[in-house]
Amino acid sequence: MEFILIVxxxxxxxxxxxMQNLIGNYAPWMRHYSESGNYLNGSPFHKEGVLVNGKGKRLYKGEFLEGSNLFTGYIHIEAETLESAVQIAEECPLLAFNSIVVMPILEMK
Known part of the structure; x- marks a missing residue:
C-alpha cells in the first residue's frame, strides 16, 4: 500500500x-527507508501558496501559510499496513519541529 505523509x-x-542537525538526522532515515523499499520520494514545500475555495475564490495570504497551519512538505512511502506506515512516521526526525499526517492513497483503476 502507498501512503502520503503530510508534514x-x-x-x-x-x-x-x-536545521542542520535535522537534515543530518533526516538523510540517514531517508536512506534507510529507501534501501528497504519503503521510501518512494518526498520534498519540502515553498513557504508560499494559494488556497483555492472554488472558481475565482483564491486566498494568497492568511493563516494557512503561517505557523502551525503551514504544510512544510510530503513523504511518499510504501508500507504493508497503516500501522506500519505510522511506525515509519514515528521514527522520522522531522517530528522535532513538525507533526506528520499519515494518509493511505486510494488506488484508482
Whole structure:
C-alpha cells in the first residue's frame, strides 16, 4: 500500500544549527527507508501558496501559510499496513519541529 505523509509545522522555526542537525538526522532515515523499499520520494514545500475555495475564490495570504497551519512538505512511502506506515512516521526526525499526517492513497483503476 502507498501512503502520503503530510508534514505540518508545529509553529516553531528551527535555528540554523537545529536545521542542520535535522537534515543530518533526516538523510540517514531517508536512506534507510529507501534501501528497504519503503521510501518512494518526498520534498519540502515553498513557504508560499494559494488556497483555492472554488472558481475565482483564491486566498494568497492568511493563516494557512503561517505557523502551525503551514504544510512544510510530503513523504511518499510504501508500507504493508497503516500501522506500519505510522511506525515509519514515528521514527522520522522531522517530528522535532513538525507533526506528520499519515494518509493511505486510494488506488484508482
Amino acid at each position: 505540518k509545522s508545529k509553529g516553531v522555526e528551527p535555528s540554523v544549527g537545529e
